[in-house]
Amino acid sequence: MNKEVRSATMPTIKEVAQAAGVSVSTASRALKNHPRISATTIERVQAVAKQIGYQPNLSAQALAQGEARSVGVIFPVTATTAPANPFHLDLVRGINMALQGVDRMMSVAICQSSDELLANVVQMVERGNVRHFIVLYTAEHDPVIEYLSQHDLNFVVVGTPVDTTIRFIDNDNLAAAVAGVETLLQTAPIKRPLYIRSQANWPYEQAREAGFRQAINQLVVTGRVLALDPTTTPTEVNNLLTEYQPDALMSADDIELLSFYNLVAHQQMVRDLPTICFNNSRLIQLTGLPVRRIDLRPKEIGQAAVELLFDLTTNRRIVDFKIV
Template identity: 45%
Template sequence: MATIKDIAKLAGVSISTASRALNDNPRISEATRTKVKQIAAELGYSPNYNAQTLTRGEANMVGLVFPVTDQSALANPFHIDLMRGAGVALEQRHYTMMVAIAETEERLLETVKSMVTQSKVHNFLLLYTKEKDPVTDYLRDAGMNFVVIGHPEKQGDRFVDNDNIQAGFLATQKLLDDHHCQHVAFVTSPHHWSFEVDRQLGCRQCLNERGLG
């Protein structure tokens, strides 16, 4: 089986240059990158991601952290869509997913800690935001790379805002216009998730615009 050393020898470059070329490092000229990649393809070279994990000290994985979830709870279609999209993006970068899901904050935190210390997962996507979240606090203090879905708890945290206020507004609008509901009730969980607060706000905005608030 071909190795990076074989590719470097045939390309007439150092092993480090060959490695950078295969990883599209902009410091390597386009001509060299093209040459190295062509040789790699001809040799049928396949990167050893396990070796890269040992070298970097971190795994080619991203941890997907679900909000605290009871075993009897129905699957959230939004989370499934997120996993599907994340999976497609990660596959293109030769990364895989590892999921953290638990019924309590304590068990969820222990799972995430195990992913960091034992599985060497250093990149995380949290499918929720919550004030005083122990998981977020741990990842922040440990210097891990993470992104949250929703409004970040602290300034400086990276996030993707999926606009739950607008989601609540549009859902209420649909109930009123398409299903002709006369009384709309907004039901929340006991966890007080930030996305529930935002969706309830959007619902109220819609009702107020219709004079039903």
């Protein structure tokens, strides 16, 4: 009788497999979006799991497998000279708060090259027995993400991946950029907007640029893009400003906007242009300049990333943004 009550209230992976008409191992892999399982099977198994209310007992799995109570948090490759990214710091704050609530700890991987980062993650898996990861970036053909996928590890990425089998959490960056341009329009008419991003052109920057272009196309104006890197000189930027004479600025994030301001330090007119940037960091507020900000709510993203990590029946989560 106790067995029947437990089965009715807490469906097992075996019951999911039976209902979906697959083996237990296939059901387990389908719930983790394993790349070797067909999309049709993944969809069927996950639909069954939701229908019968299956929730994996990750704590029991951890004890059975002897895995660590740590969750690996993987930063993008970061040079030692790069400034700390406030967005990542707030992400980590949210992750840590959520992990405390599920009695888990955080292990961090942050390195200066892709090879070093991969080696760090492999060490976490093989020596530390870490089985759950939150990757604070997404990139196509990334060796770390490929390693996590190939070794059937539980992970989510922050950002929208090209590979639709990867579980992720993100904002709607395109919609946020459109809303940002609309916010600039409330200040003054726009004829020559300038979009500022990094030379790396991360996927989130691409989505934001796509939203910028979509919005300005509706205005029947042609915008320009300024891609910054550590070698960009004030002369290069000044030449572009003299030629183009922008009347509004949108920046892909706060770090790039601060870099731009540093390059045009003696041009107050440019610094006073209607401006909006992604990320509501204290750094921008400290400039004292009238910059509107798109708050991506990174702390909430971090908390939701932990929830998604341990909810194997859900593939994605979108966190709302707000303009401040």
